[in-house]
Amino acid sequence: MTTIIDYGIGNLRSIEKAFEAVGASVHRTDRPDAVANAERVVLPGVGAFRACIDEIRRRDLENAIHEVIDRGVPFLGVCVGMQLLFETGYEKGEHDGLGVLPGHVAHFRDTDVGMPDDLSVPHMGWNAIEPTRTHPLLEGLGDAPYVYFVHSYHPVAETTDDVLATTTYGHTFPSVVQCDNVFGVQFHPEKSQAAGLGLLENFAALPAGEGAKRTVTT
Template identity: 50%
Template structure:
């Protein structure tokens, strides 16, 4: 079973429908017991970091999120679900993230010719051979909507990079943990391939 975490923010049904389209059922849930029994877990998200982090903690989901990752389950963060995994976000102040990955979340500082938020289709460049991108071409387009991006402390976890005024990390990979700044559920055939790859990833041994 694939569990999609419902903390009140995110394109939950869109992610669920995209997974169904590639032949994999998923359950939308905020129940820690269901997250504990799920084989794979997805943390989606749209909106503001502070609100999302507060909602995750208010619903008692911080522990289950970290436990799912530590258990070796394939875990996918999407957009805000990527940003929340880091130590700190500087969106409208300073907010403590979940601290799963070392690094920070910062706002684009761009020339006036480029708009913030970064919205629309953009290319990815692969860093290494992340299993999540099997069968996806170098330079493939994915759909982005964001004003902030992650700056990992450890460059080795960067899975893809994207240019928007300057190069930024557009997805990460560490062991069983994957997370994307773009929205695979909105990225047509390439996004569907990525979600299918995720749904078929093998389990990793617990840490």
């Protein structure tokens, strides 16, 4: 069973339907106890970092999220849900994230590497993800599958081993992250056709509650 955290933000029905399309059983909930005891969890999100994290805290879901992650349950953050996994978000101020992964979330034009003036922000449309190592989450997706992005901010990961795939738009940024049982994707798998559905199917097949550990290839 895949539990989708419903905190009132995001098109939850779309990702729910995408999981159902690959044969996964899905349950939506805003109950902290249901999240804490789930066997597989998805944290969606659209819009602003601060609005999302504030609503998670208002609904008393933050501790439940940490509890389920600490149990080794496969956990997937999608778009802003991925960004919330990091320590700090800099969207209209400075805001504390969930602090699961070291790093922060910055605007495309506010990173140290800069951004060409002729590229528009938000980054919107199809782009490739380039895996940095093999992992079951990306199995069968191809060497550089194209997926659908809509975002103006992206994570800046402090730990390179946490980056499972990158994407280039003006500069290279983490588009898939993974540390032990925690995963995040900056794109929208529910809008990414075959590649997105393949990733969701792979996530739904990860061993529940066993903590899918980081796999590094040489």
